[in-house]
Amino acid sequence: MIYPQNFEQKTGFDKIRHLLSEKCLSTLGKERVNEMYFSKEYDTICEWLNQTDEFVRILHGDQEFPANYFFDVRHSLKRIRPEGTFLDEKEIFDLKRSLQTIQDIVRFFKKEEEEEILYPALTKSVGEVCIFPQLIGKIDSILDKFGRIKDNASPTLAQIRRDITTTMNGISKSLQSILRMAQSEGVIEKDTTPTMRDGRLVIPVAPAFKRKIRGIVHDESASGKTVFIEPAEVVEANNRIRELEGDERREIIRILTDFTDLVRPFIPDILQSYEFLAEIDFIRAKALFAGQIKAIRPPVEDTQQIDWIRATHPILYLSLQKQQKEIVPLDIELNKENRILIISGPNAGGKSVCLKTVGLLQYMLQCGLLIPLNESSRTGIFDNILIDIGDEQSIENDLSTYSSHLTNMKYFVRNCNDKTILLIDEFGSGTEPQIGGAIAEALLDRFNKNLSYGVITTHYQNLKHFAEDHEGVINGAMLYDRHLMQPLFKLAIGNPGSSFAIEIARKIGLPEDVITEASTKVGENYINMDKYLQDIVRDKRYWENKRQNIRQQEKKLNEITERYEQDLSSIHTQRKELLAQAKAEAARILSEANARIENTIREIKEAEAEKERTRQARKNLEEFKASVSQEIEVNDKIAHKIAKLKERKERKEKNKNQDSSKKALQQNNITVGDNVRLKGQRSAGTVLEVQDKQAVVAFGMIKSTIKLDQLEKVSKNQIKKEIAKSTFVSTRTTDDMREKKLNFKMDIDIRGMRGDEALQAVMYFIDDAIQVNAGKVRILHGTGTGALRQIIRDYLNTVPGIKQFHDEHVQFGGAGITVVELE
Known part of the structure; x- marks a missing residue:
């Protein structure tokens, strides 16, 4: 229910109807704009929004949408329902082009359905829309590309037009002969040519010489200085042309009537197809308007909010x-x-x-x-x-x-x-x-x-x-x-x-x-109250900005901490692998060392008194010993680095536990006059009164009664540090985050990518989605062999910020799309 009747004028929706009408390609879409109505049905609204959102994607896609000819020929189709009536050439030409557009649109969505459904709502709207390739083919057989009846539309028409051409050529030759003779006698000028008057070829002659040429005077110029004479020699031929033109018109009408008789049984289906064309024109206009005002398809819930x-x-x-x-x-x-x-x-x-x-x-x-x-x-x-x-x-x-x-x-x-x-x-x-x-x-x-x-x-x-x-x-x-x-x-x-x-x-x-x-x-009370309101608004704006900065900084710190912990976990795993490799390498080195020593001893014994060979063998052994020492030193450095990282993590956890213990101790010692804050919050207040397990706290002008276990004490230095810390996030960082949110797209298409390339793209995409609190995103990987889908899902299983992921609904892409829900 909308109240009052002039609701659209009051809100400005009448102007939006006008803007939408301007974007329609035909009266078909404009009628739909005028018929647009307010609905309270959740499913209907979602269907409308999905159709428009999908068309926005089509407009920004690579494929060109067939929107060339949106002609409205419904009036012509209704006019020919009585027997004996027929469509003229222009109406048939418009019918052909609009039917071709309907066919191209249907095939556009049917093609999508065969490959992968990218536009499910619009594809569903195609439904059982009829197309008429036979009618289009028939029209092509009787009309040329300019919408005129072809010479070969029928054998009779072809013969008539050949006769007209032959007769016209004969008339032209006769006139040229008469012109040359008249020019030689000085009756007409040298550059005079035949012209057409009332459908008949005539010669322009000065009035003084009109009796010099035998024939019929058909007309004279506005100035009276020229008369137009049809020579007697071509009168009969011109009469023949008139007869042939009449035959031509009658044959064209017969062809148009026969075609109209062919179309008449299909009129109900054709009109239904035009309803589809009207709907597409309307949806296209809505999509164009959405781009103009930077509109989106928001999440809609079946509730009041x-x-x-x-x-x-x-x-x-x-x-x-x-x-x-x-x-x-x-x-x-x-x-x-x-x-x-x-x-x-x-x-x-x-x-x-x-x-x-x-x-x-x-x-x-x-x-x-x-x-x-x-x-x-x-x-x-x-x-x-x-x-x-x-x-x-x-x-x-x-x-x-x-x-x-x-x-x-x-x-x-x-x-x-x-x-x-x-x-x-x-x-x-x-x-x-x-x-x-x-x-x-x-x-x-x-x-x-x-x-x-x-x-x-x-x-x-x-x-x-x-x-x-x-x-x-x-x-x-x-x-x-x-x-x-x-x-x-x-x-x-x-x-x-x-x-x-x-x-x-x-x-x-x-x-x-x-x-x-x-x-x-x-009164002073009223003035003061108004002043207090102004102060509250001012202070609220200030603290809202501070709180926003703090939230951004906390989020950034949490992200850094989470990545640090992930890196630690990764390093721990690598440490185990490195230790296993080191042990294997040590065993190999030891075995090789024993063999090298035994070989050296054997060479020394065999050499006996040959000092040079003994010296060389010992030199080789020393070089081998140095290389072994270098490898051991590298492994020791890696182990030392891992130990330091582990020690840092343990120290961090220990500090965290100590902070918790301090906070618990502070909670039990809250007294009147202490500065406190709600756990997890930044705004500080002053304790006015302590009652058993509750305290009355003043946050600015607002007093609240809060349980003691929900409060924690803060010193004045802490408050100052909080305020200083809140300004840490620069304006540029805040702007960057806002820009990222505005430009973030909820879908990523990785079809056609190699496995490693796709995985890298998805990793960046999920990181960005978590940063902007996307809630739900979609990964388009296609079905294929399923290898790409498995790689992506193996990765998603390792990401902490993901609540769950699953296949898209079969109507919207099924197993070809993974829907990821974030925490």
Whole structure:
């Protein structure tokens, strides 16, 4: 259910329909754009999204998709249903080219099916689409490549056209003879040539000489200086040409009628094939639009949720792109715990754009369009989208703005449920603030009790307090730069926003005494509360940035530690292998040494008094001894290095155990005034009160009661070190990681690679997937002999960050694709 009727105009979806229509190749696709509708069926939505996503891949692929001729000849086909009617040459030519396009598209997907299904959703849509090669062949036999009837379309037509050619040649010869004679007599100019008037060949002559040439005057020029005479000698031949042209036209009609009689029985099937062509045109337009707005096919779950990262309003994006400006993306989350988001903040700060972005993207998603957000986002499905945006004041219906809002709220209360998302702009405004705020609060309570989801913008303080005090409702703020006095257009969830009314009034130059008087009237508490809100937002932005930097650094350190441990394990394995090799080598050396010594002794005995031979034998023995010592020294160095690495690992584990013991000891000594933090977190707070096994801790302006075993003491020096450490990650590192996430592709194709080359590519791919928290990726290795698949899976068994891997669903590639799920 979509409410109200002008929902598409309010959200800007009507403009998206227009942009899609412009990308269609024919009226076939444009009709589908106009028929596009909102669905709440999970399977239907997924099918639409998969088709569009696959077509995006086709557009970026190497194979050219057949999209040359999307002609709509449905009207012509319906016109020829009565007997005796026929298609003309242009209609048949358009029919032929469009049927050829349908045939090429079907074969494009059938070819994929024969090899490996790369586009399962689109291949499935081909289904039982009929193609008509016989009709195409028949059309080729009667029309040439320019769409004209061929001379040999029938034996009769061929004879008629030969007769026309022969007669025309005779007329031409006669006229040339008459022209030469007239030119020799000076009746006409030397460069005069025959011309055509009313389908008959004539000679242009000056009026003064028209009686010099015997024949029929057919016409004269506009100036009256030329008359056109058909010589008597060619009149009969021209009459014959007219007769032959009539015969030609009748024969062409007979040929067209016979062909139309052949087509007529197939009209229902042909029209059904044109429905397929219309669908392909529509899907192609959606894929092109997705590329224009940088949209993706996000993960969709059959539940109610919004977990969007870097979402953008497509119409605003295109508008700012023309102005060469950057759009500020939106991060927003609604789930079962926090279903309704109350957004507050200054005017012109982006609240309404945020609300419209949610409404438009959710509507686009459930119409089967890809949407512009980050790949790590998650989306859900809602049965109802109810929206109240803008001024609906109506003279005809005698409705004020507020009355119109209340009419909408009546509808919302009656129809909202746990599968509804409400989008309300300036909730409660339009009437006296006190009663308007009270009614808005009562309505918000009803929405919350009905478990509805929603994004609501407001300036009312009581609604901000309601969000703080009730589960299911959460505050959000549009951020504002107090120093530059300009909006940042960023949404921060968790705290309410300030309207910055005093600051904005001061910026535009309102007299200071007026501002002071206004501040006195509202009271110091209100002014202070607004200031505290601003401080909270500022501090939150600061600590959010710090926390993000710390998370990035921790992740990097964890990766380094994990690789270090893997290297240690690998070295340990290599050590065992090296020791085994060393033992074998030692045995070989010992055996060779004994043989060499025995041989030397034998040579000395045999040489007896020959000193030179004795000296040479001893020299050879000394050289052998030196080489053996060198090999032993190398083996000792390797063993020493392995021992040092093992010692370092043991020392690291020992330090880790000592840290755990210290933390456990600190936990038992937490007292009032201590600086503490939640285990696993970085934000520090101050202990205000200790009660048995719990403590009241202040984190900034927020007080929380937490169990003692969940806390750990931190010194002021530790806090300073944490802050210093948090700045370790450079801006470039953060940008690199963000760039890697944006450019990371969820699939890798290793078909055709050698085993070692494929393994290297997959190793890099899996490393990147773990870094960007991909969740699930696909490896396309094909079936073949299965050797490549086995190599890849043997490697995947050794990677710690992988939860499981399995074959893709048989509909989407089966054993030719391995799906890897990451932890």
